[in-house]
Amino acid sequence: MRARTLYYAPSGNSLRAAIAAELAGLPVEKIRLDVAAGDHRTPAFLELNASGTVPAYLERLPSGEELVLTQSAAIADHLLLPARPDLYPDDPIERVRVQSSVYAAMSDLAMQNSLMRYLAFSPDSVQFLRERFLRMLAASFEGLKTQPWVCGPRMTIADIAHYPVVHMRGAQLEAMGGFSHVLDWAARMRELEAVRRAAAYAGLALSAQGT
Numbered sequence: 001m002r003a004r005t006l007y008y009a010p011s012g013n014s015l016r017a018a019i020a021a022e023l024a025g026l027p028v029e030k031i032r033l034d035v036a037a038g039d040h041r042t043p044a045f046l047e048l049n050a051s052g053t054v055p056a057y058l059e060r061l062p063s064g065e066e067l068v069l070t071q072s073a074a075i076a077d078h079l080l081l082p083a084r085p086d087l088y089p090d091d092p093i094e095r096v097r098v099q100s101s102v103y104a105a106m107s108d109l110a111m112q113n114s115l116m117r118y119l120a121f122s123p124d125s126v127q128f129l130r131e132r133f134l135r136m137l138a139a140s141f142e143g144l145k146t147q148p149w150v151c152g153p154r155m156t157i158a159d160i161a162h163y164p165v166v167h168m169r170g171a172q173l174e175a176m177g178g179f180s181h182v183l184d185w186a187a188r189m190r191e192l193e194a195v196r197r198a199a200a201y202a203g204l205a206l207s208a209q210g211t
């Protein structure tokens, strides 16, 4: 049997990998790290992931080799491409639209979401990031005003990629107003048992005032 292990902490990027693990329905051992206690900077963990970030995924392949993945989007693809091909459109144009949305989730929204937290000591920086973040979030979710899922009538990997940031900032989006289409979609995502299960251990939700 393949041994699969997911190292995580309650965080946006961990939640993405955890949702993928739950949706794939494969046996994955979960190891929770305490980031505040520095578990992600121990020599043992840095040997696995030199970046010192979560999530990290380790799998013993049938060849005996070890696969280590330290990017949540890659973990999601690795687990979901075989288990849930329906999340990846066959049509090349549809597929590149979905991919573009995944890139927006990962390199724009998730990145700015993290930076707002790391730069909390600098209110001007947070303000600058918040404006960019909200503009890009509005652009990414414009389609939800007329369709149920981020990229159209069917759920895709883009929905999985985007969900964690909205999970984290949901209370803030609600307090701001104008994002009911996004909050309705997030509620639809939570109707999935896999999303609820993953959020129960890997989810992090900020208060309306939190950075």
Ligand SMILES: N[C@@H](CCC(=O)N[C@@H](CS)C(=O)NCC(=O)O)C(=O)O
Pocket (backbone or CB within 6 Å): 011, 012, 013, 014, 035, 040, 052, 053, 054, 055, 070, 071, 072, 073, 114
């Ligand atoms: N691009 C990576 C980002 C991973 C990342 O930055 N994880 C954060 C938690 S969401 C982390 O480990 N932060 C702790 C630190 O950087 O010290 C991914 O998508 O997995």
